[in-house]
Every structure is written in structure tokens, then in C-alpha cells.
Amino acid sequence: MRNRLKIARVSMDLTQQQLADKVGVTRQTISLIEKGTYNPTLKLCLQICYVLNKTLDDLFWVDEEDFEREKN
Amino acid sequence: MKKIRDERLILRNLNNIRIAFIVQTIGIIAILGYDLVTKGMEGMTSNPLWIVFLITAVVLGYLSMNISVEHETGEKSPKRGLWISISVLIAITLGVGILVALSDGFGMLDGVIFGGIIFVCGIVPIFYIYHLRKKQNEELEDE
Known part of the structure; x- marks a missing residue:
């Protein structure tokens, strides 16, 4: 799953x-x-969010269309 | 050796254990199969690996019940399931006991022993399933 961690x-x-x-x-x-x-x-x-001072949305949220596209 | 804390490595380690278990089981089956061919049924069952194989199968069976209970859909009354299972078990026990007692070369005592063994072997998983269903129902009520 794509994310903005990097x-x-x-x-x-x-x-x-x-x-x-x-x-x-x-x-x-x-x-x-x-x-x-x-x-x-x-x-x-x-744990990663706490260290990087971000929310789950900031780092890991993906739109439903992107999610479906990645799943297939 | 340091304790593994990384969740990814813990999962991979579990997967490795699963592979090792498969290899080990294949090995045990191969040895038992060889014993069966060369020494016959008696020779196979006298091998200590036979006991290991049986215990592993029983433990795996009980652990699988844990999963199958959670996989059940719809609300099942644990008590109703328990009584149905016990009734069926009693019917099977009586049937087998009577058939054994009536067979040539077997007496009344043999019928009671055979029936008793089947009853004891059946009642344990029935109560275990009942316990699991009850626990699951309690957890659902908590939600």
C-alpha cells in the first residue's frame, strides 16, 4: 500500500x-x-505517527479509488 | 540471542515454523509408511513416532476448533448445541455398545468398555466446543 512515510x-x-x-x-x-x-x-x-508527529491520515490515508486500483 | 520485536519478523518466523512443521510431518509419515510396509501395522504402531503423530493430530484438531467456532455464522445457542451433541453421542455410544456386546467373541463387558471409550472421547470435544461457544457469546454480549 502506497504511503507518505518516506x-x-x-x-x-x-x-x-x-x-x-x-x-x-x-x-x-x-x-x-x-x-x-x-x-x-x-x-x-x-508508533510511527507518534515518532514523526503526524496523524494516521497524514501518512497512510489513500482514497477509495486508489485503494481499489492498488488492490486489483 | 535478542528477542525478536519486529512484527514482520515475528510473522516470518511463524511462517518458517509452519514450513518446518510441514517438513517434520512429511518425515514422520514417511517413516511410519516405511514401517507399515516393512513391519506391518503392529510394527508401525509400536514406533514411538506413532504416538507423536497421534498427539500432534489431536492437538491440531483441538486448536482448529478454536477457529471453526469463530467461523460459525449466526447466533447459535451453546446450551442447545451441547444437548444435541450429547444426545447424538449417547445414541452412538449405545448403538456401538449394543452391537459390540452382540458380536461373536465379545461379551457384555466389552460392549460397556467400547461404549465407554467412545463416550469419553466424544464428550471432551463436545464440552470444549461448548466452552468456546459460550466464551464467544459472552464476548459478543460485551460489545
């Missing part, structure tokens, strides 16, 4: 490793979330 992370001047350390996951997981390959749980999404 933009938010870069704007906070954080590397993937730093963000991963802050939320307690591996760098690969952050990388896969940014690429949209891995769908994180709501718990991890919230």
Missing part, C-alpha cells in the same frame, strides 16, 4: 535506521513499508 521521515531528518530504532523494528521493515510492500499493523502505524 517524505515525512526525510522532513524530520531521520534515517530509516533511526526511525526503526525509535519504533523498535528493523531497518528493512521501514524500507518495506516505504516501498508499500509490507502492510504494518495499526499498532506499528501509530
Whole structure:
């Protein structure tokens, strides 16, 4: 699923490793979330939002049409 | 070794365990199959792996009940299900018990033992399912 995690992370001047350390996951997981390959749980999404000072909508919201397009 | 906290790796680890379980089960079945061919039924059941295989199958069966109960659609009364299951089990137990007792070479006592074994083996999963359904109903009421 596409998201705006990379933009938010870069704007906070954080590397993937730093963000991963802050939320307690591996760098690969952050990388896969940014690429949209891995769908994180709501718990991890919230942890990321807290660290980056963003809301779930800011980072992960996708319009229904985009969602359907990505699903197919 | 550090404890894995990454949810993605926990999931992948579970998947690896599943693959290992499949390989292990295939191995056990192959060994038991070899025993069956070379030593016959007696030889196969005397292998300790047979017990391991049976216990694993029983545990897996019980764990699957957990999932099938949650998969049930519509509100089912746990008590009604319990009484229906017990009635069916009693009918089966009596049927098997009487048939065994009437068979050549078997006596009344054999019928009681056979029926008793079937009853005990049947009543445990019935009560387990009842417990699971009751728990699920309570959780639904909480919502």
C-alpha cells in the first residue's frame, strides 16, 4: 500500500535506521513499508505517527479509488 | 540471542515454523509408511513416532476448533448445541455398545468398555466446543 512515510521521515531528518530504532523494528521493515510492500499493523502505524508527529491520515490515508486500483 | 520485536519478523518466523512443521510431518509419515510396509501395522504402531503423530493430530484438531467456532455464522445457542451433541453421542455410544456386546467373541463387558471409550472421547470435544461457544457469546454480549 502506497504511503507518505518516506517524505515525512526525510522532513524530520531521520534515517530509516533511526526511525526503526525509535519504533523498535528493523531497518528493512521501514524500507518495506516505504516501498508499500509490507502492510504494518495499526499498532506499528501509530508508533510511527507518534515518532514523526503526524496523524494516521497524514501518512497512510489513500482514497477509495486508489485503494481499489492498488488492490486489483 | 535478542528477542525478536519486529512484527514482520515475528510473522516470518511463524511462517518458517509452519514450513518446518510441514517438513517434520512429511518425515514422520514417511517413516511410519516405511514401517507399515516393512513391519506391518503392529510394527508401525509400536514406533514411538506413532504416538507423536497421534498427539500432534489431536492437538491440531483441538486448536482448529478454536477457529471453526469463530467461523460459525449466526447466533447459535451453546446450551442447545451441547444437548444435541450429547444426545447424538449417547445414541452412538449405545448403538456401538449394543452391537459390540452382540458380536461373536465379545461379551457384555466389552460392549460397556467400547461404549465407554467412545463416550469419553466424544464428550471432551463436545464440552470444549461448548466452552468456546459460550466464551464467544459472552464476548459478543460485551460489545
